[in-house]
Amino acid sequence: MAHLLGGENLTVSYATRTVLDGVTLGLEEGDRIGMVGRNGDGKSTLMRLLAMRATPDSGRVTKRSEVNIGYLDQSDVLDGDLTVGAAIVGDKADYEWARNPQIREVMGGLVSDVDWHANVHALSGGQKRRVALAKLLIEDHDVIMLDEPTNHLDVEGVAWLSRHLKTRWRPNQGAFLVVTHDRWFLDEVCNKTWEIHDGIMDPFEGGYAAYVLARAERDRSASVMEGKRQQLVKKELAWLRRGAPARTAKPKFRIEAANALIADVPEPRDSMALSKMATARLGKDVLDLENVSLDFLGGEPGQKLFDNITLRLAPGERLGLVGVNGAGKTTLLKLLNGEIQPTSGKVKRGKTVVTAVLTQEVKELDDVADLRVIEVIEREKRSFNVGGKEFTAGQLVEQLGFTNQKQWTPVKDLSGGERRRLQLLRLLVGEPNVLMLDEPTNDLDTDTLAAVEDVLDGWPGTLVVVSHDRYLLERVTDHQMALLGDGKIRALPRGVDQYLELRESALAGSTITGGGNPVTAAGGGSGAGSAPAAGGASEAEKRDARKAKNRIDRQLGKLKQQEDKIHAQMTAGAGDASKFDELAELNKKLQELAGEREALEHEWLEALEVLGE
Template structure:
């Protein structure tokens, strides 16, 4: 593969901190690279250097003379006074750009719903992002660099961008480098991963999942080395402590080496399981929406945002919500939280329900902006009982990445991601039993997302998550539902893939499966209304439904068993067994899809 561009001994420092420390790397034709790392570790800095938008303190970036680089910054770079059309295609006439199939595909995928004649400054953040992406992607570049391209994109936009990048070039042509916290996107489009941390870059083969596995293996090996070092530390400590006469007979360099080992041993600290935090008891009834309709706020009378929907949340239920922009996802959370009243229908709330909502803007921290992080949590409680043991507020905040130094930072000085972490922690220590999260992944890096997911994984209350991050939805929720902008709410037995299929059908002018007013199914999910089925058909459907549910239960047990085997194979570095187990999981997933489709057909007949 031909070399396109590269960096040699790249070093960048800010004040007393070195962000990049002598990094050497390169991009070859055919590279599909995702960059990951904590916020502030230098991902965007490195991308700007490679795109030749900034210069390093030392080192250099070189590229082949004919290589053309396209670069999308995080910030808005479009002229706000231009119209959308002028911002994307300049002064080209419609017939000039419209005859190019690649340009037509980009336009259809990103800006088909944006007013071509509107000024850029009048657009929403998501629309500006799509216009900037469209401008970049219609151009002919050898290398494309995208810094957080999925910010402000919905599930459909992310899916379209992944398809475009995978098919833009042939396998060994072109290259792209992307920085994003969207782990599904990284897995979908990348064949290599660069991890930026502590001033260096570690390369890994594969997308996000392969990177996580390889990093776990690297950390396991490091732990083995650390264990051996700790044993050496103990031996050296024992030798040093044999008394003054013994020490005087030993060479000085042995004493210096032992002291160096001792000084390098990290201080032990206790870890707190936030996921086991006590919550208020939930009764049988949680939150129910019964035949709820809601007019568009500020719209014409009779225009419905929700039209006669029914949704029931069970104790411990974990629901993910996806939907088109403006379909009412955030409004649905406000209905469930009692912030707004429906135009008709009932909102039933259990007597013991205690709700908490993480909003997109995190305005809830405005009233504590002058307090320090630790003070915000201590205002809720100074100590917490977890698993029968008492822990301080400081021990708790450390679990979501607030070091001893960060704990004393004023809230007003926190970054966007740190503010979201603090607000989530503040909500959890308030001990709610219904937690609603509105786009919780905004501004969080991949490591912090994993920590948040670990907390949510074991959280015992009812959870409702609105997010365009399908990795998060599939990780922390048990089932998903969709708002498609038609006033209805629909179940997605096959998850986000089914939602994208429904949207494609809708955009193509097809009728969405089921139509009409969906009725409530298992766990409050919606299913298409039944047609006039005979009693014999219903009897057969009921038998099929019971049989399928038994089979799905067995599949779930098999999947759990394979997951346990994969953990053992990872620990033993048995990658052949791991590949075999992964194939078995994919086969089970295929069987599950077929059974779930059959299950839905049975529900249609039964009218459930």
């Protein structure tokens, strides 16, 4: 496989900390690489270097001259004054981009619910992120680098992106490098994993699951070697401590060797272990929603977010919730927590229930922003019972990955992941018996996520998790339910896969698929997004239009394949005078195909007008 780009002896330091220390690596054609590591260990820094958006303190990045790199940063890079359409396709007319199946696929997969004519600055953070991702993916790149692309994407969006990346190139063409905490996504799309830690990069073959297995084996081997080394350390220390008078006669090389062994003891990695927290006793009655309906908050009377739903939580139940944006997942948690009251129906709460909610925001920490980490926990309690053992606040905080130095850091100076960890710890030390987590994976790296899951494994209360991270849902919950945006709540015996199937069926009934993905009003420009004719089309006319559009999409795809084949034949025969007649015939066929394509594109736009898209 051909080499695309690489870095040699890359070193980057900030103040007194070295983030990357002489890292050498490369990307080859066919590489699908996921980059993992703790927050702050240099993943984004390394990606910026390889994308040539930053310069290392020492070392260099090289690439083949013709290699085109696409890069999605975590920051907002769009011009806020542009409309969504202009931000994605520039000043191209509808027919120019609409003829490209890949562009239509990206539009449908990422921005189908975004107003094509809205200014970018008026969009939410999640919508801006998806517009930026769509702009990148419609372009032709040899290498794509994505820094946290799954942020703000729901389960469907993550599934779509994984399909797109798996089919974007042939197996031995192109390459991408992705940083994400979504472990299902890493497993689905990556054939290699880079772990960034302690200033170095360790490569592993395979996706996240293969990486975890390989790292466990590496750590096991290292543990055996460390055991042997520790025995040697003890012997050398004993030898060195046989009294000061004798030490002066000891060979210098033995003293230096022993000191090297002692100095080589590595700092332990942050660990997080909080299992079996003392939990308030939970009776047989927990939380029940009985025939609950709720009007849209701020909407017209009669517009229902929930329509006569019933949900019963049992002691120790572990429920995962998935659903489309705006279907009411967060609102459902608020109903269960008693923060809002239903329009009709009953919410029953057990007498012994003590709830705690981890919200998507970390505003709960605003009131303690000036306190240090240890002070926040000491305000709750000074000693805790964990697994039958008594721990001081300092010991408990240290087990949650806050080193002695970090314990005395003001809350306002913590990173997003550290604030999230502290927020969860603060909830748990309150000893709830019903824990509700709203998108708990935000800002957490894969190691911390694994540690949080370990905490939840040993937590004995009732658990409700809202998340787009299907790895987390399948890992910590026993069953899942879906909010499909129709006011109902539906059980998912087959889990997230069943939810995706339900959503695909629902979309097939209301949108048209191009390349297997929805293309809706947001996927059109000024013409394609025009309003339906006066009076509107009948349902029968819309069905016919959908069928026509499906047929046209397939035909356009076949035409493009034929055109590409003819272009390749013409390129191969160029410059050969003996093939003049053959080239003329090929050119004639190409013109005929262009005429067919123009007619089909006209039909395609007409179908959109009927559908009001």
